[in-house]
Amino acid sequence: MTEENVSATQLRQYIERIETLEEEKKGIADDIKDVYAEAKATGFDPKTMKALVRLRKMEAAARQEAEALLETYKAAIGL
Numbered sequence: 001m002t003e004e005n006v007s008a009t010q011l012r013q014y015i016e017r018i019e020t021l022e023e024e025k026k027g028i029a030d031d032i033k034d035v036y037a038e039a040k041a042t043g044f045d046p047k048t049m050k051a052l053v054r055l056r057k058m059e060a061a062a063r064q065e066a067e068a069l070l071e072t073y074k075a076a077i078g079l
Contacts (some may be wrong), residue, residue: 008024
């Protein structure tokens, strides 16, 4: 097998793996949407839930900094 054939084979394998992962990612995104819809049907606010998920992803220090900045901005505009 020539080097060119090996490279083409490797490239094809990478592309196929990426395509498979993209399909899985779409499936997971659909599952997440279903969970938000289920939560909404039971009375929870999906927008607020998304904000909580975003906050939980952050490290504690970054989250505290973001919350402090938000409070500062809110105070500045009288909220």
